[in-house]
Amino acid sequence: WDEPLIFELSRKGRVGYTLPRPIEDVSVEIPEKLRRKSPLNLPELSEPEIVKHYTRLSEMNYGVDSGIYPLGSCTMKYNPKINEEIASHPGVAYIHPYQDERTVQGALKIMWELEQWLKEITGMDRFTLQPAAGANGEFTGVSIIRAYHLDNGEPQRDEMLVADSAHGTNPASAAMAGFKVIEIPSTEEGTMDLEALESAVSERTAGLMLTNPNTLGIFEDEILEIARIVHRAGGLLYYDGANLNAVLGKIRPGDMGFDIVHLNLHKTFSTPHGGGGPGSGPVGVKDFLKDYLPVPLVGYDEERGYYLDYDVPKSIGKVKELYGNFAVMVRALVYLKVMGRESLKNASEVAVLNANYITRKLKGTRGYSLPGKELRKHEVVFSAEPMKKETGVTAMDVAKRLLDFGMHAPTVYFPLIVHEALMIEPTETVSREELDAYVEALRRISEEAYSNPEIVKSAPHNTAVKRVDDVLAAKKPVLSWKMYRELRERGEVEY
Amino acid sequence: WDEPLIFELSRKGRVGYTLPRPIEDVSVEIPEKLRRKSPLNLPELSEPEIVKHYTRLSEMNYGVDSGIYPLGSCTMKYNPKINEEIASHPGVAYIHPYQDERTVQGALKIMWELEQWLKEITGMDRFTLQPAAGANGEFTGVSIIRAYHLDNGEPQRDEMLVADSAHGTNPASAAMAGFKVIEIPSTEEGTMDLEALESAVSERTAGLMLTNPNTLGIFEDEILEIARIVHRAGGLLYYDGANLNAVLGKIRPGDMGFDIVHLNLHKTFSTPHGGGGPGSGPVGVKDFLKDYLPVPLVGYDEERGYYLDYDVPKSIGKVKELYGNFAVMVRALVYLKVMGRESLKNASEVAVLNANYITRKLKGTRGYSLPGKELRKHEVVFSAEPMKKETGVTAMDVAKRLLDFGMHAPTVYFPLIVHEALMIEPTETVSREELDAYVEALRRISEEAYSNPEIVKSAPHNTAVKRVDDVLAAKKPVLSWKMYRELRERGEVEY
Amino acid sequence: MGRHYLPNLAHRDEMLKEIGFNSIDELFSDVPAGMVKEFNLPEGKSEYEVFLELSEILSKNRTVLEMPSFLGAGTYFHYVPAHVKYLIERSEFLTAYTPYQPEISQGMLQALFEYQSIMAELYGLPVVNSSMYDWGTAIAEAALMTVRLHRGKRKRFLVPKALSPEKRAVIATYTRGAGLEIVEVPWDEEGNLDLEKLKEAVGEAAGVYVEMANFFGLVEENVREIGEIAHDAGAYFVVGADPTMLGLFEAPGELGADIAVGEAAYLGNPMNFGGPRAGIFAVRNDKKLIRQMPGRIIGMTRDAEGRRAFVMTLQTREQHIRRAKATSNICSNEALVAVASAIHLASLGPRGLAELGEAILKNTAYLRKRLSEVAEIPFEGLYFKDVPARFEKPYSEVHEALLERGIHGGYYVGKHFPELGETALFAATETTRKEWVDALIEALREVA
Amino acid sequence: MGRHYLPNLAHRDEMLKEIGFNSIDELFSDVPAGMVKEFNLPEGKSEYEVFLELSEILSKNRTVLEMPSFLGAGTYFHYVPAHVKYLIERSEFLTAYTPYQPEISQGMLQALFEYQSIMAELYGLPVVNSSMYDWGTAIAEAALMTVRLHRGKRKRFLVPKALSPEKRAVIATYTRGAGLEIVEVPWDEEGNLDLEKLKEAVGEAAGVYVEMANFFGLVEENVREIGEIAHDAGAYFVVGADPTMLGLFEAPGELGADIAVGEAAYLGNPMNFGGPRAGIFAVRNDKKLIRQMPGRIIGMTRDAEGRRAFVMTLQTREQHIRRAKATSNICSNEALVAVASAIHLASLGPRGLAELGEAILKNTAYLRKRLSEVAEIPFEGLYFKDVPARFEKPYSEVHEALLERGIHGGYYVGKHFPELGETALFAATETTRKEWVDALIEALREVA
Incomplete structure (x- = not known):
């Protein structure tokens, strides 16, 4: 179980690749001042050695297929293999995002269909699939809130309320979008303290970010009252979808009063977590906010078929290059189609x-x-x-x-x-x-x-x-083979 | 590491499958006397449980990617992943063997091209790809020897010579084809005893089965003399290709004097062994034996393209249903194309x-x-x-x-x-x-x-x-869950 | 281009020197002069180029996903659940060999023991080997086994005439050396095995083989009776069964089979142009039979500390020990195919296998009903997967016209069964879609 | 149809009873009345039906394997070696989450540490995080970081005008909240960053960003000089580089970069219609910089017995601890994409990466040479992957004609860079085939 670093397995002269020959063997001059002179210390191994190395590393890792993985707030559910099989179809892997729309009708249809599912599941009216992860989705959502208030001539709405039980990404995302973060305490019961909320809202309130059920796993049973308080104060209600697995197919955030929702396809919708990512964090909004969504959206009309819609008048712009983590979306749509109405409900019930x-x-x-x-x-x-x-x-x-x-x-x-x-x-x-x-x-x-x-x-x-x-790791950071080599030469690490 | 049997993980009512609905929900009557009445005691598990079970079992198994696997005579070389990727192409998986030739030109081309490579590698003139494994190939080869002698009016040639160092399949295959097996001893040096061979050949000699290098890893340096002795006596020389990896790309069995060769695609040609199979055991013959090969062969002509050739006048028939282990052939051809002349030689040298x-x-x-x-x-x-x-x-x-x-x-x-x-x-x-x-x-x-x-x-x-x-396993056979349950109930096993 | 598989190619000279050689040629100094040659083979290509080339070649195949297919006749388009494929592609299973070292091969051994166990339940016979090459070779090995069980004193083996030509050919080749006489028993008017003819032929037979659904897809009604006739004549009774039937139909063991055979690749494995397959081979728990059984068998035992463990067992029957006297020459088998089928069966469970059988029966019934609108169905009775349809036109013309319409038509049986005329087998499974059948009938109306 | 994922669905009532509930509804008794609804969603389908449906949908995409493609502009068709794909699909990697429990996650931790290490070698900067979402967000985070490093006293960030519109848009959205001023520095006549204009704009800049090859594929000649200008003005120097360049081109760290960014998904990952990606983010080994870095970092440490071990470290920068004061809101990142790129890079090694860079340069040179026969190339200089070609006709007409001929043409830049007129970027990589380029030129001759 003591697998060496791949650099330690390197032996001069070994080769782990094949490359096609260039079209023409012309010599191409790289300007002297740009040519690499620093040594390129990459490992040299053959393919069998690389495969053994990473096979062993994989065996030193615990995944969902290894056993129970009840990591709270992460929804480590089984990732169906059919998702993977379809996501590795050439029609997913080998398409370029700038292809003519007519040559990617399949891809656009997948995005469009996924949006229809997510709309019904959340009670929202329009979705962007662009965000790469939950936090990226939160940033999208709070950026929309900011744009909305500015657009309404309320630049003073610079306070974002978050529960003290909220995920750390909530305050961090709000701060990145330029908000001041106000924490609302919880009661002994574990739900939001409504009095505290009442006294926190003001004309500076931009919105409230909330998960429901919250991170204690408790349903905010006063959610309609919470929504009323925030809306009355002129704020918007943001739903952190990290905990949607509790209510999927039974209760819609839109019916709880939320205006904006982000979802985590890698949690609720069974796509794998990949050791930390890729995820996907679609953001849905009520109708009155749809003009603020990032570009492009996916549209459909009979004549044109599916298309990328850049005509979003007040768009916040882009929160990620291109259209989002498409290969993750494919997996989620497969899951939804296999599950359907009844099983989605059964899943959250179980x-x-x-x-x-x-x-x-x-x-x-x-x-x-x-x-x-x-x-x-x-x-x-x-x-x-x-x-x-x-x-x-x-x-x-x-x-x-x-x-x-x-x-x-x-x-x-x-x-x-x-x-x-x-x-x-x-x-x-x-x-x-x-x-x-x-x-x-x-x-x-x-x-x-x-x-x-x-x-x-x-x-x-x-x-x-x-x-x-x-503690040692933080006290004496060894963050790469390069740093390790130097520290080791100086005798400062002996592991 | 103590993974229960899948039957022990079963819980009543669990479901691990989805099936499409039948076209019409008509009732179909199964005759009473054929309807299943005996209980069908299959395990009941959900898909996540099945995946965990077999993931754990896989982690309790040692493969080529786990480390060195120097199992003699088995050629446990690395199985390139590109072989697997291409073998899982829909154009491999989703074709039916009885499709019209025009709709399987790709498949037939792969078989035809593979044959061309194997011909040059062995110095043989024609190949069948039908045998499923080495022993199946041996049986094919010795059946051809039998048919050849019968055809030549020499039914008395009923003795097959094999080295005492031969793989057990050699005598077993010969015996299955109806031959009497004569063992030729080895010398102290580890090669075939030529005097013994001389005295063993006769008008009853059908042929000699030999590996070269032999199972000691020693090259039979008197191979040309051996061939002369056997041929002079009217016998044919059969090459057991299990050890071809020693000479691949450098020396051809055909040049050593062999008339028939079987190869193990799962050894020499890098296709995986699958825990015991599937393998593939193509058999090549010199020109004078090609009319005895199993049907169908793969032919090519400009007009018709690639086709299945059933016109093999003296064919021994079939040694396996259909055309052989096609998915294994695909892998072998990919290997050959990546390796090419130079690397095949390098591989055997290394x-x-x-x-x-x-x-x-x-x-x-x-x-x-x-x-x-x-x-x-x-x-x-x-x-x-x-x-x-x-x-x-x-x-x-x-x-x-x-x-x-x-x-x-x-x-x-x-x-x-x-x-x-x-x-x-x-x-x-x-x-x-x-x-x-x-x-x-x-x-x-x-x-x-x-x-x-x-x-x-x-x-x-x-x-x-x-x-x-x-020893206990053989003394008290427990060969299935059914037997285990019965023995356990009778208190005869406590493991 | 294959140097990326060869770690030591970079150290060749160094290693040679270290062990006292001057060159690679010295390592081949025992090879007769002139025998080492340059081969006339193409140079290697990059993985990418091979990928492109093979992708293009394979795209020339028109798969059953691209064109609806009604081909069956022994190979069927079943769906393979994605998790089955994923699991058997894990390299610990895929790249291992025969589990000669049980202590580090418990995973494959247990998976194969589970395969044997699942097939034992399905076939109603508790002893199952860990696979033959395919159904055809399994029948052939069963034939040879029944002769060995009679110590060679009986050499006749009866098979139905309504048998796949593939299987018929394999049996012929396999049994020639041992001098068996293969006798074909015809079908009667209903398409069932002709019991009278059977009785005439059964005397001195070593074994009798019958299939629960014959080559024409017709469910054999008299399996139990055939077994009784065989047993009365002192012959062993060998039953062939498609495992996808056995959720609904009685287990061969319960119907009197001494030996049962079948095709495991119908479950958990794609068609792959017909291979690899895996033959199922099951026998009664009878020492006499077990001793004569071909192929590898996994047994349960204990380790040095008394814990449950698995190991290859009863190896003294096998070629690597018994050599010329082995029960079979088989060595490499179809282990991974067998494991895939077991994973699929474990996923189906008893209810799923019954549902699968029902879906097949119902889709077959629909296909048969629709086919009867445009062609003659030669036999009444219950069909499973295959349905024969007889046309007035030469079937080759019909087939050609179907191809033009983007449909893989049926399998022509007239060549091997001239008595059936212009008949082709059309097959349905759980994968068959209503729209495919409807398109087929539409097309047949136009052309047949 | 999804009940096969739900083992306890079969035991629902039993389990409810065991813990004292009468019904599922009781579990939802805290939900306001009327909020639980029946959803208007389709019923589930079998895996097979979904497989058929999605296969059909996906077959509507015309992939770059079916039609030669010259699209680049930030997304490139590189070949992914099969073993890379196999390895990252192993479920121990694929299905794990962030390695919060290092003792059972050493595999992923080490793989990510190796990723950081390999990128550190490539970019010449020893501190690399374990990935951002993509190159674009990495630039944006770098911009925010340079402002934090100036404690908010400088809020200007300079970027080249010749920057991808995608990246430009991401930077704008990301920096709006923090009130950054993004200033675009134009290109000069040769297409390099205009150093005079840079000097004019650099005063009070928190950071200056430049790419080693700009959006038009043109290799930037004055990277080192730009860095010096930035540093002289007290600004941090941020360099963007495509990792496939860095076998041949000097490491950003050696050229003076304080921060380097790039796209890891170019290696080891397919295009996937543009996602997922993984942003590379590297900085100098300087505590001040490290403390302001966004994203997760894996460090080496030891376990209780003194053996080497890996763990997530320096987490006090991160949102789950620092919340509103975190260096970024990023939580889930692109770990698996990063590991795939590391496996690919480890397979290439120093020689392979240089060969890859050469193949790209040579193929780009060939494409450029041939394009110059039929179109105007706006800038002299060395191109890497992308080559701009200016046509007389509206490019949309050219593109349409290429499509008709089964070719995915270039990416039109006129919309975002009207000064370049009817110019499109055509890209080559190591995957580009001579016959594709020749067919393109042939077609362009006919239509352009």
Whole structure:
């Protein structure tokens, strides 16, 4: 399991490529001052060695196909293989974005159809598929809010309200778009404090960014009142779609009062997360905002067929080159077509059932408390604070110990409003036996914490590497082979 | 690593499939006496569970991409990924063998082109691509020999000569075709005993089956004399292509005097072994035998294009349904086209270099002897007999201990003429470092055998399971879940 | 261009020197003079060029996705779920060989044991090998086995006349060396195996073979009775069955089969122009039969610590040990094809396999109904996948006209069965679309 | 039809009961009345039907394999070696998320560390993040970063006028909130960045951006000089470079760049209609810069036993910790795209990358030579990939005629650069075939 760096496997003279010969063997002069003179220290390996290297690395990585992966707020559901098969069709891979519209009717149809699904699912009237990820979508959304208010002659609306339980991207995106961020606290129950909201809104309010259900997995049951407060103050309501998996096919953000929605195709719509990306973060808006969407949109008319529509009068411009992560969109559309109305609803119901199953089964186990209301949607946040106080075992220790059971840990220390948070989102694609085993493992860890806490504190024990020192990583940054070589020569690292 | 059987993961009511609806929902009556009444005890799982199950099983398996795999006589070379990519083209997967020739010109062209390559590589004049594997090819070859002699009015030629070092398939195939098998011994040097051969040939000789280089990895340097002896006696010379990787692109069986050749596309031509198959075993013959080949052959003429040729007057018939393992042929042709003349030669040269590198580096290590000539071709056979005598550690123990180092074992106990045989075929696609590490591991095992033999005898220690009890498996056969359930109910197995 | 597969090509001289050679030629010094040659072969191309070239060649094939197809006759367009394809392409499965070292091959061994187990359930016979080359060779091996079981004292093997010409040819070639006499039993007026003729021929037969649906797609009604006739005559009973039938139809083992055979590639594997395939081979749990069985078998056992483990077993039947006396010469088999079929079957489960069978039966019924509007169906009875249709015109003309309309028509059987005249087999599976059938009939109306 | 993804659907009632609920509705009892609805969506289809439907839809795209293409302008047809595709499709990579638990994610962490390392070598800057969304957003983030580095006291950012309209638009949207002033520096007569105009504009600039080959494919001759002008004015120097140039051309870091950006998806990834991509983002090893860098970074460290291990590091810059004060809002990035590019680069090695660059330069030179026979090339100088060609006819007519002849023509630039008139960019890469270019010129002779 100790796979060397690819640079360490390099041997001079080895070749891992074949290239077609150039059309003509003319000599092309590169200006002297631009010709590369610094050594190009890339690894030299043959193809079999490269394949072995990355095969081994892959085996040192835990994915959705490896076992339960209940990383809260990330919706690590199974990624159907049919999505992948269709996404690798030559009609996806080998088309250029600037091809004449008549030669990419298939691609445009896919984007158009996907938009129709997303509109019905969210209750929005128009979508851009351009954003590359959730945060890119949020930036799109808040940029639209900014453009809208400016357009309405309200440049003073420079405050964006966010829940204190919000994903970090919410305030970060708002700030990037030039907003001042105001945090709205949560109540003991785990939902938004309406009084605080009332007193926060003003003529400076641009909007409120909210997830529903929120990051505690709790449905904001006063959502209609929240919408009323914000709208009355002249603000817009932005839906962070990260948690849509709880309500997909049952409840539409548009019906909750939201004006703008971003979705995460890589969460709710089963496209794979790729170790961090690519994702896709489409943004939908109500009719009155559609003129602000990024360009191009995808249009359809009988004569022209599908086309790229650059005629968006007040467009905020572009948040990414070209049209977005097309190969991800293909996967999402395949998923939607296979699932259909009934199964989408079933999926969110089972996701909610699974989360409540874990909630009820784990509740009452020594060391874990359950802040907020008991009824959850797609995820639940337990706190290991009692355990920490009584045994010194932290949420991080619990997470690490879970790895020893061959299971992925929950999200830890988020949301920030819960101390020692363990945020568990099982999703609908895990089996009851996996849920039972997960609860059993968490119970066993509780027993260990109270009988033999050291075993938990020093976890993991059965993984490829032992607990990784992230403090050292930040204190002495080694960020590339180049830096490593230098530090090593100077004797400053010995790993 | 203790993955349950898929039957044990089954839960009533789970579903892992989707099916299109029938065209019409008519009721179709199955005759009462044919309707299934016995319970159909298939597993019930969802797709995510199935994917996890087989993903885990795959991770419990060692393949060519996992590390060195020097299984002698199996040519476990790297299987280029481009082969796989092209073999999964819809133009391969979605064509029916009975399509009109005009709609499968691409497929027929691939078969035709592959035949041209194989002809030049072997010095044969015509090929059938029908055989599914080496042994199927051998059967084809010896059936042709039989038909040829019968056709020549020599039904008495019922003896097939094979070397005592031959692959077991040689005598088995000959016997299936109705031949009596005569074994020709090898000399101390490891090559065929010419005197024995002289005295074995007669008017009953149908032919001689030979590999060259032989299974010791030694080139039969008297091959021209061998051919003369067999031909003079009226027999035909059959080339077992299992070891072609030693001479590919340098020496042609046809130039050695062989009349018939079978090849293993899954060995020499880089197509994957699939855990035991599919392979492909094309058979080539000299001109005078081409009328005996199985039908259909692939023909070409300007007007008709490529076509299936059933006009083979004396054909032995068919050795497999349809045209052979087409998807394997595609892979082999891709390999040939990428490699070309020069690299095919380089490949066999490096394969031979690698085998001799291991030979020289390991030679002289205590406990291993090197029977036969030192100069080898693609593989080398060491004997662990001295080690066994001196320490009790067997070739099997050495093999098992190698697994602990994360390496695949050599072929053991073959060829039968070498006691405690360790048959090592590194192939050309492993690196020098891997060869060095292999020799080092074998040396270290030797040291262990002489200092602490128990550690070798009880190996492996680091694998998913410890040494597997194959004696028990044969004594108490448990060959299916059905048998297991019954035995378990009767308390006769407790694993 | 293949140097990217050859890590040590860059170190050739260095390595030669290190082991005391001066040149590559020295490594080949034992080869007779003049035998080493330059070959007349093209130079290598880049991966990209080969990709372009092969993409172009393959685009010349008109696939069944581009043109509706009604071809069956032993090869069928079934859909392969994407996860099956993904899983068997994982290189740990794909690139491994026969699991000679069980300790590092438990994955493939267990997958094959599961394949054997699933087929055992399907065929109602608990002992299944880990694959033959295809259905045809499986029948041939079964024929040889029944003769061995009679210690060669009986050499006659009966097969239905309504048998695929491919299979017939394979059986002939395979059994020639052992001197078997293959006798064809004709069909009766309903298309079933003629029981009277069977009784006449069965004396001294080593084995009797029948298929649950014959080559013409007709479901054989008297499987059990045929078995009884065989057994009464002291012959072994070999039953062939398409595994996609067996969710609805009784298991061959329950119908009296001693040996059952079939084609695994119908599930989990694309058509691939006819190959690779995988022959299913199952027998009763009877030591006498098991000892004579061809092919590899995976067994469950335990490891040194008593834990469950899997291993190749009963190898003394096989060529690498028994050599000329082996039960078969088979070595490489079709393991990956078998695993793919098992993954597909595990995904279907009992309900899915029954639904699949129903979809096929219903689509076949629709095809048959529509075909009967434009052609004569030679036999009454229940059809599974294939349906024979007899035309007045020469079928070649019909076929040509269908091709022109972008339809892959049926398989002409008149060549091998002249008694059926201008008949072709048209096939349906779960993949057949109503619009395809309707287009076919439309076209046939115009041309037939 | 999606029930095959939902194992517990079969146990819904049982599980509800076990945890004390009577119905699914109870689980949604906190939702305001009337909010739960039946959606107006199609019912699900079988995998096979969706496969057929999508295959048909996708077959409507005329790919660059079916029709030779000369489209570039920021998206290029490079060949992706098959092993790269295979490796990133392994589900352990594909289906994992951000490696929050390093102990079970060492594979992805190491692969990303290797990506950072390889890009560091290529760009000559040792600190690289583990990807931005694309080149365009990377420039935009670089612009914001240079402003932060000036603590907001400078808000001007200079970009070349000869910049992709896509990138220009992204930069505008991204920097609006922070109030940046984006100033375009025109090109001079040779097509290089106009150094005099640069000097005029550079005062008070937070950063200056230039590309090693501009939007028209023209290699920028004065990169080093531009950097000196920027630095002399106290501005940060940001260099954009196509990674496929950098086997032959000097590393941006060596040319004075403080920050370098580029597009990783040009290697190891297909075009995919323009997405996904991955932006390269590299900076000098300077704490001040590193602290202001956007995006995730993987670092090397050790585990509890002192062995080498990898982990996400310097996270206090990021949104999940710093929230509104983060250096960027980026969370999900383009990790898999980045890993694919790294595998491709590791396969090329130094020699392969240089050969790739040479092949592109030579093919571009051939394309340029042939285009000059039928059109005017507006600038002298060295071209990499793109070549502008100016026609007398409206280019739309030319393009239409090319389409009719089965050729994807160039990208019309007149819309965004009216000063260039009826000019289109035609691009070549290593994939361009002589016969394609010859066919293009042939066609242009007829129509232009």
